Amino acid sequence: MARSIQLKDPHREARIYSARTVAAVLLVLGMLGIILARYYSLQVTEYETYRTQSERNRVQLQPLPPKRGLIFDRNGVLLADNRPSYMLSIVREQVADLDATLAELQQLLPISDSDIANFRKKLQRRRPYEAVPLRFRLTEAEQARLAVNRFRLPGVVVDAQLLRYYPHGELFSHALGYVGRINEREVLELDESDYRGTFHVGKVGVEKYYEDILHGDVGYQNVETNAHGRVLRVLERHDPVPGANLVLNLDIRIQRAATEALGERRGAVVAIDPRTGGVLALVSTPGFDTNLFVNGISSKDYSALRDSLDVPLFNRAIQGVYPPGSTIKPFMGMAGLESGLITPEYTVADPGWYSLPGDSHKYRDWILRIRGTGHAPRVDLNMAIAESCDTYFYDLARRLTIDRMYDYLRPFGFGERTGVDTTNERRGVLPSTRWKREAMAQPWYPGETISAGIGQGYMLASPMQLAVATSVMASKGQRRVPRLVHSINGEPVEAPVLDPIAAPDEYWQAIYAGMLEVVHGKRGTAKALAKDIQYQMAGKTGTAQVIGIAQGAVYREEDVAERHRHHGLFIAFAPAEAPTIAVAIIVENGGGSSAASPIARKVIDTWLLGETADG
Amino acid sequence: MGDYVRQMPDQGSADLARRPGLATRLHIDVPLLLLLLVLTVYGLIVLYSGSDSDMGAVIRQAQYFGLAYLGMFLIAQISLQRIMRWAPWLYLLGVVLLVAVMFAGVGAKGAQRWLQLGGFRFQPSEILKLVLPLTLAWYLADRSLPPRLLHILVCLGILGVPAVLILKQPDLGTAVLIAASGLFVLFLAGMGWRYILGAVVVVVASAWPMWMFVLKDYQKQRILTMLDPESDKLGAGWNIIQSKTAIGSGGWEGKGWMLGTQSHLDFLPESHTDFIIAVLSEEFGLRGVLLLMGIYLLILLRGFWIGVQAPTSFGRLVAGSVTLTFFVYIFVNMGMVAGLLPVVGVPLPLVSAGGTSVVTLMAGFGILMAVSTQKPLVPR
Incomplete structure (x- = not known):
């Protein structure tokens, strides 16, 4: 204080202070003005921008995938179920460094490169706030490992999801088909909004054919989330509509009987109820476990299935087309009767072979090799069917000509898809001069008509087509499109009805008589089936050549490699007086029809006499 | 002495004159x-x-x-005289504590700001927020105002020591607040506008070296x-x-x-x-x-x-x-x-x-x- 040189002037100091205070107040007002202007610009001028941003922060639209419809057999046995499964997903928006997160996850649990490739593809199509699945079917241990590390992995979510499960996977593999993960091509085809939140789609079979019905309608919810993406509450919710449940006409008992009867052999069984068109059994062996496909089959499993010589992925019942062989004869018989070229009493001389006038080529009857002679000096329609006389049908075919044969066989469903409600059906071939001209650019040769008369040559039919034709036969010309599905959510599905084949009852009876003789006659080609039988079965055997047999050569089964042996075929319906089941069976390389016919007996026994299904 | 003075009826403040009694007596x-x-x-x-x-x-x-x-x-x-007397000693205490923080302080997130005394934790820098303006006011109060350059420089020194110590903790926010509180004293004391202008120029000019070496x-x-x-x-x-x-x-x-x-x-x-x-x-x-x-x-x-x-x-x-x-x-x-x-x-x-x-x-x-x-x- 003593150092002060100047005297203090309190009044001057107070004046200076007041002036500085005024300056300070002005400064304060100015700076508060700046702050206020800033808040005004944020809260008023840019209000809309920030309000939108805050809404987007807080509200997320989440899809609610519908529950896929269940599938039951006709007895109510569950064939396709939904079971909870845990999957690992990533919300892109919440992950700072995706590569690091993926690498970290790979340390925690096995994630294949293909999982990651798949994930990245999907990532491009989903919005950043949507969870994109990375791995399915987490084990409990994997879930626990994720839970422990969750705090380090923002944006990584574990969701429970319903996954398809097939309790009888292999038994119904070809009948039901399966669902699988939506692939790139399907992403483009499917309705994006419908499948938001859904990761699986029907790939083949009933699962694909009825995809729209099984899938249901997607729902959504607006949820409020916090900064970590956790859902805090649901603001608005539109429930998904679950997919419809399907009850199939298939009967697990028949399906099982047919599969067991086929055993290790390759083959197919189709059974149809001729009264309704309902498909009671659709079996193709070998089958495969459809559950493998639900979440992306491993490449090892897939190549095993794909490369197997038995082609288990091939649905022989609808994709396999075979020469029908002698199973065509009852239908040829109807064609003969309808055309008026034959009557039940009409006979043909049978020396064991047939030749065209002015042609030395001998079309042999199969009996010639065994007896050295024909079935009988003169053969009528009944015997021709019962004993499967080739000569009779060679003669009928020649007189009918190929194009009229086409006209009469076509209504039985040969040469066109049956329209059964599943995927990948093939149409086979019902030859005609026009067909050959168009398909092969060649004229029709008369000799080809002769072999067509016994179901050889160009003609090809699937077991499904044969079963449909047998069903038409059993119902005396009533034509129905076969249906796997019996009802949708309890609403019965009627099989579409086509124009019937109008033919006099006695024609049908004549054919039935011959087919009954096949099973019940003394010289029937399937007379072994009649042992202890409790009902009347009408049937027809058939054999389809796999390799051509040179003129004059003899086919001896033991000489031929297993895969070059004849296919065994059999068609049947029962009970003959009021048929409720029509079946078609093929056993590949079975050697002959005797491989196939016992299967028909087992299938029909199960249907007519079997216990109720146990599930 | 102060207490005696403060017992006297107040005549200087119109505001208080209207409400004599409790409020005035309770300060x-x-x-x-x-x-x-x-x-x-x-x-x-x-x-x-x-x-x-x-x-x-x-x-x-x-x-x-x-x-x-x-x-x-x-x-x-507390009477203002007493506050004024205490100010320099509190300042010295604060600076000592700041130095102590440098050597014995505890902190989090890379900053050392606290002193641990038993179960009690406190920031010496908080003391300076109050004490620094008091100290400068104490220094300037008896000098004739507006302050001369010498006094301004002394004030800057008083201000600078704690400010730099706090900046080193590092706690930019508090350093800025303390520096500001000191500069306000100088400003209110009537420090010449040319000095203020000069200071602004210096601050702007030092922005680059600050960026390079201090921050x-x-x-x-x-x-x-x-x-x-x-x-x-x-x-x-x-x-x-x-x-x-x-x-x-x-x-x-x-x-x-x-x-x-x-x-x-x-x-x-x-x-x-x-x-x-x-x-x-x-x-x-x-x-x-x-x-x-x-x-x-x-x-x-x-x-x-x-x-x-x-x-x-x-x-x-x-x-x-x-x-x-x-x-x-x-x-x-x-x-x-x-x-x-x-x-x-x-x-x-x-x-x-x-x-x-x-x-x-x-x-x-x-x-x-x-x-x-x-x-x-x-x-x-």
Whole structure:
């Protein structure tokens, strides 16, 4: 204080202070003005921008995938179920460094490169706030490992999801088909909004054919989330509509009987109820476990299935087309009767072979090799069917000509898809001069008509087509499109009805008589089936050549490699007086029809006499 | 001696003359007290929402306020002469403690700011916030004003030592506040405009060397982030983007108390401490912001008025500096949350949760009240 040189002037100091205070107040007002202007610009001028941003922060639209419809057999046995499964997903928006997160996850649990490739593809199509699945079917241990590390992995979510499960996977593999993960091509085809939140789609079979019905309608919810993406509450919710449940006409008992009867052999069984068109059994062996496909089959499993010589992925019942062989004869018989070229009493001389006038080529009857002679000096329609006389049908075919044969066989469903409600059906071939001209650019040769008369040559039919034709036969010309599905959510599905084949009852009876003789006659080609039988079965055997047999050569089964042996075929319906089941069976390389016919007996026994299904 | 003087009837203050009696005898400035109480209640209401309806946090904060009001009341009883006498010794104590922090301090997140004394933790820098303006006012009070260059340089030295120590902790926010509080004393003392202009030039010119040699990386990052928050959306920019979104989405009317989505859904960081103005802006809108600024402005004006009315230089300088420092809190906090200023650790005065700043600020208001109720000093 003593150092002060100047005297203090309190009044001057107070004046200076007041002036500085005024300056300070002005400064304060100015700076508060700046702050206020800033808040005004944020809260008023840019209000809309920030309000939108805050809404987007807080509200997320989440899809609610519908529950896929269940599938039951006709007895109510569950064939396709939904079971909870845990999957690992990533919300892109919440992950700072995706590569690091993926690498970290790979340390925690096995994630294949293909999982990651798949994930990245999907990532491009989903919005950043949507969870994109990375791995399915987490084990409990994997879930626990994720839970422990969750705090380090923002944006990584574990969701429970319903996954398809097939309790009888292999038994119904070809009948039901399966669902699988939506692939790139399907992403483009499917309705994006419908499948938001859904990761699986029907790939083949009933699962694909009825995809729209099984899938249901997607729902959504607006949820409020916090900064970590956790859902805090649901603001608005539109429930998904679950997919419809399907009850199939298939009967697990028949399906099982047919599969067991086929055993290790390759083959197919189709059974149809001729009264309704309902498909009671659709079996193709070998089958495969459809559950493998639900979440992306491993490449090892897939190549095993794909490369197997038995082609288990091939649905022989609808994709396999075979020469029908002698199973065509009852239908040829109807064609003969309808055309008026034959009557039940009409006979043909049978020396064991047939030749065209002015042609030395001998079309042999199969009996010639065994007896050295024909079935009988003169053969009528009944015997021709019962004993499967080739000569009779060679003669009928020649007189009918190929194009009229086409006209009469076509209504039985040969040469066109049956329209059964599943995927990948093939149409086979019902030859005609026009067909050959168009398909092969060649004229029709008369000799080809002769072999067509016994179901050889160009003609090809699937077991499904044969079963449909047998069903038409059993119902005396009533034509129905076969249906796997019996009802949708309890609403019965009627099989579409086509124009019937109008033919006099006695024609049908004549054919039935011959087919009954096949099973019940003394010289029937399937007379072994009649042992202890409790009902009347009408049937027809058939054999389809796999390799051509040179003129004059003899086919001896033991000489031929297993895969070059004849296919065994059999068609049947029962009970003959009021048929409720029509079946078609093929056993590949079975050697002959005797491989196939016992299967028909087992299938029909199960249907007519079997216990109720146990599930 | 002081007590005797203070017992004398007051004739200098018209304000107090109208209300002789209790308030005067208790050294309470009633308008200021009422404004502070309004602000306290407003702050606690916002805090309840900002802490996500944590009643415990509100009660804790109310307890701090209780303590702070008590402190304010006690400080107001101390005579200004005594405060003036204590100032240099408190300053020396503060600087010693700051040095102690450098060697024995504890801290978090790379900053050493606290001293641990038994179970009690405190920041010596808080003491300096109050003591530095007192010390400068003490130094200048007996000198003829406006201060001459020599005195200004001495003041800068007094100011510089703690400021640099705190900057080294590092605590940029507090260093800025302390430096500002000291400079305000010089400004109010009438430091020549040419010096002020010169200082501004020096500051601008030193910006580059500061950037290169003084500022830590994280401090630079804060400044860069403030300039362009979008550059680091999920990192440092996140806070600013989210707080701007909170403020902007409040609009004029606000989303309503407890209905702020940004804060309640965890988008807003530090929603009950440094960023609480964003909660207020989001929930009460610009209306709420204007109300808060109105209360603040009235407090500031009252503070300036007390300063102008003060009979001594020391009282004037202290009152003005305390008031301006309070304003710096407001400006820096509201500016940084709105993205105008870099994010430094400055709370919104008397609203942000936290005991230390409330106690310090209220102690400042205690001094202000002591100034407002002091008698005109009879020259010794």
